[in-house]
Amino acid sequence: MSRIGVFVCHCGSNIAGTIDVEQLAQAAREFPHVVHTDDYKYICSDTGQQSIKDAIAEHKLDRIVIASCSPRMHELTFRKMLESTDVNPYMLEVANIREQCSWVHKDKDVGTKKAIDLVKMAAAKVDHDAPLFTTAIPINKRALVIGGGIAGMQAALDIADAGYPVTLVEKEPSLGGKMVMLDKTFPTLDCSACICTPKMADVGSHPLITIKTLSEVEQITGYVGNFEVTIREKAKYVDYDSCTGCGLCETKCPSKVTSEFNQGLGLRKAIYTPFAQAVPNKPTIDAAHCRKLLEGKCGVCEKVCAVNAIRFDDVDTTSTETYGAIILAFGYQLINWQELYGEYGGGLYQDVIHGLQFERLLNASGPTEGHIQRPSDGAEPKTLAIIKCVGSRDPHKGRSYCSRACCMYAAKHAHQYLDKVDGAKCFIFYMDVRCAGKGYDEFYMNTQHDGATYLRGRVSKIYEENGKLVCLGEDTLSGSQVRVDADMVVLETAMVPADDANRIGSMLGVTRDKDLWLSEAHPKLRPVETNSGGIYLAGTCQGPKDIPDTVAQASAAAMKVAILFNKDELESNAMIAQSNSSLCNSCGACEAICPYQAITLEEITRRENSVMVTRKVSKVNPSLCQGCGACTVACRPGAMDLKGFSDEQIMREVDALCQW
Amino acid sequence: MSVVESNSDFQPTVLAFCCHWCTYSGADLAGLNRMNYPANIRLLRVPCSGRVNPQYVLTAFNKGCDGVLVCGCHPGDCHYVSGNYFAKRRMMAFKRLLEYTGLEPERFQIRWISGSEAGKFRDVVTQVCEEIRALGPLKHSASFEAFAEQGALGTVNALTPANKAEEVVEND
Ligand SMILES: Cc1cc2nc3c(=O)[nH]c(=O)nc-3n(C[C@H](O)[C@H](O)[C@H](O)COP(=O)(O)OP(=O)(O)OC[C@H]3O[C@@H](n4cnc5c(N)ncnc54)[C@H](O)[C@@H]3O)c2cc1C
Numbered sequence: 133m134s135r136i137g138v139f140v141c142h143c144g145s146n147i148a149g150t151i152d153v154e155q156l157a158q159a160a161r162e163f164p165h166v167v168h169t170d171d172y173k174y175i176c177s178d179t180g181q182q183s184i185k186d187a188i189a190e191h192k193l194d195r196i197v198i199a200s201c202s203p204r205m206h207e208l209t210f211r212k213m214l215e216s217t218d219v220n221p222y223m224l225e226v227a228n229i230r231e232q233c234s235w236v237h238k239d240k241d242v243g244t245k246k247a248i249d250l251v252k253m254a255a256a257k258v259d260h261d262a263p264l265f266t267t268a269i270p271i272n273k274r275a276l277v278i279g280g281g282i283a284g285m286q287a288a289l290d291i292a293d294a295g296y297p298v299t300l301v302e303k304e305p306s307l308g309g310k311m312v313m314l315d316k317t318f319p320t321l322d323c324s325a326c327i328c329t330p331k332m333a334d335v336g337s338h339p340l341i342t343i344k345t346l347s348e349v350e351q352i353t354g355y356v357g358n359f360e361v362t363i364r365e366k367a368k369y370v371d372y373d374s375c376t377g378c379g380l381c382e383t384k385c386p387s388k389v390t391s392e393f394n395q396g397l398g399l400r401k402a403i404y405t406p407f408a409q410a411v412p413n414k415p416t417i418d419a420a421h422c423r424k425l426l427e428g429k430c431g432v433c434e435k436v437c438a439v440n441a442i443r444f445d446d447v448d449t450t451s452t453e454t455y456g457a458i459i460l461a462f463g464y465q466l467i468n469w470q471e472l473y474g475e476y477g478g479g480l481y482q483d484v485i486h487g488l489q490f491e492r493l494l495n496a497s498g499p500t501e502g503h504i505q506r507p508s509d510g511a512e513p514k515t516l517a518i519i520k521c522v523g524s525r526d527p528h529k530g531r532s533y534c535s536r537a538c539c540m541y542a543a544k545h546a547h548q549y550l551d552k553v554d555g556a557k558c559f560i561f562y563m564d565v566r567c568a569g570k571g572y573d574e575f576y577m578n579t580q581h582d583g584a585t586y587l588r589g590r591v592s593k594i595y596e597e598n599g600k601l602v603c604l605g606e607d608t609l610s611g612s613q614v615r616v617d618a619d620m621v622v623l624e625t626a627m628v629p630a631d632d633a634n635r636i637g638s639m640l641g642v643t644r645d646k647d648l649w650l651s652e653a654h655p656k657l658r659p660v661e662t663n664s665g666g667i668y669l670a671g672t673c674q675g676p677k678d679i680p681d682t683v684a685q686a687s688a689a690a691m692k693v694a695i696l697f698n699k700d701e702l703e704s705n706a707m708i709a710q711s712n713s714s715l716c717n718s719c720g721a722c723e724a725i726c727p728y729q730a731i732t733l734e735e736i737t738r739r740e741n742s743v744m745v746t747r748k749v750s751k752v753n754p755s756l757c758q759g760c761g762a763c764t765v766a767c768r769p770g771a772m773d774l775k776g777f778s779d780e781q782i783m784r785e786v787d788a789l790c791q792w
Numbered sequence: 793m794s795v796v797e798s799n800s801d802f803q804p805t806v807l808a809f810c811c812h813w814c815t816y817s818g819a820d821l822a823g824l825n826r827m828n829y830p831a832n833i834r835l836l837r838v839p840c841s842g843r844v845n846p847q848y849v850l851t852a853f854n855k856g857c858d859g860v861l862v863c864g865c866h867p868g869d870c871h872y873v874s875g876n877y878f879a880k881r882r883m884m885a886f887k888r889l890l891e892y893t894g895l896e897p898e899r900f901q902i903r904w905i906s907g908s909e910a911g912k913f914r915d916v917v918t919q920v921c922e923e924i925r926a927l928g929p930l931k932h933s934a935s936f937e938a939f940a941e942q943g944a945l946g947t948v949n950a951l952t953p954a955n956k957a958e959e960v961v962e963n964d
Contacts, residue, residue, distance in 0.1 A: 202816075202820045202823070203837070204812075204816070204817060204820055205820075228820075228835070230823065231819060231820040231822075231823025231824065232819060232823060232835060233831075235823040235824070235826055236822060236823050236826070236827060236828055236829060236831075237828070237831045238828065239831070242831045243831065245831070246831045246834070249834055250834065253834070253836065641873060643873055645868075646868070663871065663872075663873065707839075725874075725878065727872055727873035727874050727875075728873075758872060759839055760839055760840040760842060760843065760871075760872035760875050761838070761839055761840055761842065761843030761875075762840065762842040762843070762872065762874070762875050762878060764843065764845070765842065765843065765844070765845045765846075765878070765882070766878075774839070774843065777838060777839055777843060779845065779847075782836065782838070782845075782848055783847075783848065783851060785836055786807065786836070786848060786851050786852050786855065786857075787851075787855065789805065789807060789834055789836075789852075789857070790805070790852070790855035790856040790857060791855060791856070
């Protein structure tokens with residue numbers, strides 16, 4: 133027979149003001165198995181807690197009900213308190229008579245009556261509480277970072293500097309992401325390569341960081357502290373151990389291909405390092421364009437290589453390793469504007485380009501060596517139109533969100549263009565100018581002083597006429613139609629999630645929002661965590677942002693990993709699902725409904741009705757189960773139950789409310 | 793001549809199954825903001841709306857609740873990824889079944905209230921309690937009785953989403 137103690141808190145006058153606490157304590161004394169009741173001014177205070185401990189010892193209580201504020205407030209406080217008593221910390225129920233009674237019902241009689249009901253339900257539930265225990269989960273102190281842009285590099289460096297080994301997986305041949313493609317960065321106009329390549333070099337030479345380029349994560353299973361990750365490293369056809377990176381092969385290679393790094397505006401070879409400061413600074417062969425690999429002819433690179441590093445027989449390799457934490461940092465891509473904006477030519481006009489292409493035109497190591505030349509004929513454009521929000525804030529065409537960095541880099545583009553081209557005219561079509569950030573608005577104002585003309589309105593059409601690109605738009609401030617005859621047009625296009633966001637997100641149980649950006653656990657208080665333990669977000673895979681915000685988030689994510697790795701073990705959740713194998717009929721409904729892959733069907737052999745039977749039954753992994761209880765309702769034979777919120781307990785609460 | 797019964801004195805018992813992460817927090821916020829709503833509501837905290845078995849709802853009606861609410865996170869916002877989605881499908885089907893047995897639609901409602909929507913919590917509770925007060929005490933129809941009696945186990949279990957098309961093998 134259980135021995136329940138009920139403790140009613142006055143919370144000063146917060147509760148006692150509108151609820152008759154003595155009447156409540158008295159009423160509770162009549163509930164089944166309640167052997168002791170009491171009321172205090174502040175139960176959560178040290179003296180309040182001590183008096184409960186004393187009552188537990190004196191009345192040999194084995195479970196307690198506390199009628200006080202919301203369990204979201206003090207359930208943990210009281211669990212902690214029970215740790216120093218003989219009562220298991222989970223033999224506790226909290227009746228919420230403050231938020232749900234005294235604060236919302238003015239009439240004392242009505243409030244007291246409801247409070248009695250709530251305590252009744254809690255007493256009925258606590259009567260069926262069972263002692264619960266946590267288990268210790270070991271932590272593998274190695275981190276995996278997916279994506280080698282500025283976010284991934286910063287996170288990897290911070291974790292490695294904290295003393296933990298990191299593997300950095302990047303799908304392209306070099307680290308750097310978009311940042312290393314940029315010419316200068318707002319608002320200070322530092323040369324992007326000058327601040328990005330030293331970071332790349334630091335990552336490349338850090339003894340605790342293993343870089344895997346041309347690699348992708350194929351499969352991830354497991355849970356916080358223990359992720360099993362399979363990584364596919366694509367064939368590079370070059371042995372990086374012997375290659376010295378001299379670059380002779382690249383100069384001799386006869387196959388020319390459009391360069392991804394230059395956003396299609398320049399050429400590269402079939403054997404190539406994407407750019408001069410690439411990390412690792414060694415070439416890869418692009419199998420889709422290599423004559424030797426396609427036709428069996430050529431092989432010039434092999435002939436000129438002094439250290440015999442070329443491997444035409446190279447193949448993809450996969451490896452599986454265990455990591456304790458994962459940081460997702462696979463960034464963004466630009467929206468496919470050609471598909472969506474037929475009115476802008478849909479890709480027909482060579483001189484309508486996007487922002488990242490413009491960055492490459494501005495860059496001294498870009499395809500035009502930093503001279504602004506239009507792609508069609510190499511002429512210097514004397515009139516430039518910049519169109520913002522192409523795909524952003526446009527729910528009918530692209531996305532409804534703001535891409536956040538474009539207002540600033542559009543101003544940057546205008547500034548750089550006006551700086552480089554004499555007698556140039558620059559028109560910027562915009563919806564709003566959003567330049568919140570340190571030094572950002574000043575930067576925008578400077579661009580206006582440079583002579584950029586801001587026109588508030590969207591461009592409805594771009595077409596070619598007499599060698600000009602005619603932009604027809606609206607100036608909503610003057611209420612008139614505008615026409616700009618431009619030599620070149622730069623579209624500042626929307627950031628959208630990377631291709632793999634959905635695949636990796638669903639593999640890890642990280643939710644995506646309506647636009648497929650990865651969702652953080654809480655938009656304000658847990659911005660770098662996800663709802664899956666041990667998985668953190670850094671950079672633009674979580675949503676559009678600029679470099680300062682990306683770096684800040686990356687360091688925050690690294691800190692979370694360091695905090696996790698600072699412990700040796702993790703405590704598992706005690707309130708998790710459990711399966712009764714003798715009731716389980718192996719239907720697998722629980723396995724299918726579990727959002728955490730915490731349930732598996734396992735074969736067992738045992739004696740049933742005096743014969744040995746082998747069959748499959750469901751098994752819950754206590755490290756993975758988060759205690760949602762979805763499986764319990766899906767289970768038709770009633771084999772699954774949730775500890776702490778069992779069927780029995782909930783039914784007893786309903787009973788108590790209706791019948792006691 | 794019809795006699796319109798006045799239910800103004802009637803105090804219904806309304807049970808609300810509330811997800812800990814959203815509606816329960818919303819109710820806490822309503823308390824913090826000292827909002828007022830009818831005292832007929834009793835909250836039963838569950839970790840997720842997906843934890844609510846139709847059986848509980850049936851039991852509540854069978855044992856004398858005049859109304860039942862199931863509240864969870866807005867679609868897409870489930871703390872546990874997909875629980876509210878299953879709850880929605882399951883409870884909507886169950887609601888129609890209950891209505892088929894004669895239960896008034898107002899008596900069983902499914903609502904999505906987030907942790908920040910204290911005002912919505914107050915409004916929903918007020919509306920539901922008033923609607924049920926107007927309906928008067930629950931009277932069980934014969935078909936409801938029959939359903940609650942023996943249909944409970946079989947029918948309710950059949951409502952649980954079976955992602956695997958398999959025969960339900962009854963256990964001994
Ligand atoms: C035209 C333009 C100009 C800009 N100018 C500025 C500026 O001046 N100042 C500023 O602060 N910001 C600027 N930005 C924004 C800036 O580019 C981003 O803030 C920054 O690059 C985000 O870094 P990231 O690491 O999150 O993403 P990314 O740079 O996109 O890096 C992601 C990395 O992950 C890799 N990856 C993707 N998928 C996978 C996968 N499945 N597996 C492994 N690796 C993967 C990618 O190859 C890439 O290397 C500009 C953006 C644009 C488009």
